Amino acid sequence: MAVVATLADVMDTDPVELDPLHSTVDADELDALVRVRNGINGDTHVTFTHEGHTITVHSYGVVAITPEHELTAEKYERDEGR
Template sequence: MDAVVSGVSVESVEYHQDAAAVRTQFDQEKTSASMTVIATLAEVMDADPVELDPLHSTVDPDALDKFVRVGTGTTGDIHVSFTHEDHEITVSSYGVVTISQGDKSPAEKYGKDAER
């Protein structure tokens, strides 16, 4: 299933109540990890992406994109975790961004359906 998150094309978006997290899967050939992070974060915060603190205030977006880029597969999966805008963010080399905050379920926090 293809979806659009804050104007960015992604493969899917899931709101996991049990983990209180939003998980976005993206195609690294079409969308960068850093762009997916900002788009997903803007979606969960119900904000315009340009209203967020610049990602480079927390992590180097170019380095993030290169670091999690799918490689030859000989090094295994890579996960980069950091905090931005009071949200815990993990970016995985297999094209997944996971964002979480606090104890509330994503539906309670973000006013969204449990999954879409």
């Protein structure tokens, strides 16, 4: 639920307008992999793409979302600096 809510917020849209998350990732497996931990065992995270965005879900509760076009622009800018 947190991924869908955050993505909808980033995209400024209603969550029901998004493609179902299960078309990209198994939500139960995602929950199992990144279940919030106490921090002693370090971070576990999963990264995947959905709706044109790269999404990283961390076990410490953070959901990071970046539009794919921003990642491409950043890579281009780094490559130009060589």
